Amino acid sequence: QLQLQESGPGLVTSSETLSLTCTVSGGSLSRSGDYWVWIRQPPEKGLEWIGSIYFDGNTHFNPSFESRAAISADTSKNQFSLNLNSVTVADTAIYYCAARSLYYAPYWGRGTLVTVSS
Amino acid sequence: DIVMTQSPLSLPVTPGEPASISCRSSQSLLFTNGYHYLDWYLQKPGQSPQLLIYLGSNRASGVPDRFSGSGSGTDFTLKISRVEAGDVGIYYCMQALHNPLTFGGGTKLEIK
Numbered sequence: 264q265l266q267l268q269e270s271g272p273g274l275v276t277s278s279e280t281l282s283l284t285c286t287v288s289g290g291s292l293s294r295s296g297d298y299w300v301w302i303r304q305p306p307e308k309g310l311e312w313i314g315s316i317y318f319d320g321n322t323h324f325n326p327s328f329e330s331r332a333a334i335s336a337d338t339s340k341n342q343f344s345l346n347l348n349s350v351t352v353a354d355t356a357i358y359y360c361a362a363r364s365l366y367y368a369p370y371w372g373r374g375t376l377v378t379v380s381s
Numbered sequence: 382d383i384v385m386t387q388s389p390l391s392l393p394v395t396p397g398e399p400a401s402i403s404c405r406s407s408q409s410l411l412f413t414n415g416y417h418y419l420d421w422y423l424q425k426p427g428q429s430p431q432l433l434i435y436l437g438s439n440r441a442s443g444v445p446d447r448f449s450g451s452g453s454g455t456d457f458t459l460k461i462s463r464v465e466a467g468d469v470g471i472y473y474c475m476q477a478l479h480n481p482l483t484f485g486g487g488t489k490l491e492i493k
Contacts, residue, residue, distance in 0.1 A: 300482070310430065310473060312482040325481040359429065363477060368441050369420060374429045 265290045267360050267372035275354075277381045281347040285360030285372060292338050293318055297364045301334060301345045303356040304374075311356075315363075316343055355379045383408050383476050387485035395493045400461040402488045404474035409454045410437070411478075418478035421450055421459045424487075425470040433472075434459065466492055 271283035285299070292299060301313040314324035316334045324332050328347065336343040347354060357374040384407040394400045402421075410417045417437035422430035432441040434450035437457060447462045461468060469492055474485040 302482075309487055310475070310484040312484075315480070315482075323480045327481075357429070365414070366416070366436075368435045368439070369432060369477070371429060371432070 265362055265370040267362060267370055269358060269360050269372045269375040271358075271375060271377070273376060273378060275350055275377060275379050277351055277379055278349055281345070281350050281354060281358075281377055281379070283345045283358055283360075283375065283377070285343050285345075287341045287343070287362065290341075290362065292336050292341055292343060294364070296366075297362065299334075299336065299343045300361040300363055301332075302359045302361060302371075304359070305353070305356040313345065313347070313358075350379045352379050352381055382481055383410075383479050383483050385474055385476055385483050385485040387472075387474055387488050389488060390486070392488055392490045393493045394461075394464045394490060396466060397463050400464050400468075400490060402459045402472050402474075402490075404452075404457045404459070404485050406455045406457075406476050408479065410457075410476050411454060417453060417457070418476060419450075419452070419457050420475045420477060421448075422473045422475065423468070423470050424473065425467075428470075430473060464490070464492070 266288045268286045275281045298315045298317040300315045316322045333346045355378050359374040361371040363369045386405045388403045410419050419437045421434040424430045438450045449460050471487040
């Protein structure tokens, strides 16, 4: 069964870069048709898609983040990462990584809280 | 962007009674392969969202058969046949057909 685990600093200073990694076990980042997703949830608010990286390395981003976000994958480590630059306190949120495919159930990590301090 | 509209916003339910949540998308979620790319999640207090239904009507592993998903095109429904106390939380629908992926605003289920 697929498992995902987010990791990274829990505290980031305003204007710096937020960097998170998602480690995938029980599956391969390279499986055809799959894509890997970052989602976030600010405190007491709803869910927001940040962007995705596909099995072939292509990326797509929410226009709200497109100028600040980058997603990359390291297939040798079975990890994919999110970099969000120029963060503000509004970027304080629980960040989730998730796996999606055309025909199988999606899987989410448990999420990691990132607090941006001013 | 596809707008996902959930109703009701709040859903008080007596234990043992059924409950129904509606999710409407601003565009069809039907892909050429015949599947609807619509998920349902439950976020219990203090927890991460847990998958209930994917591809519109497929129950996720370990989800009780009290939960069912139905619908097509732009109109989808999550039904709980008999609500239990442990079902409280916020229910979200999510479309995964079009970028940007988008979520409904959530329906808060509470026990009367």
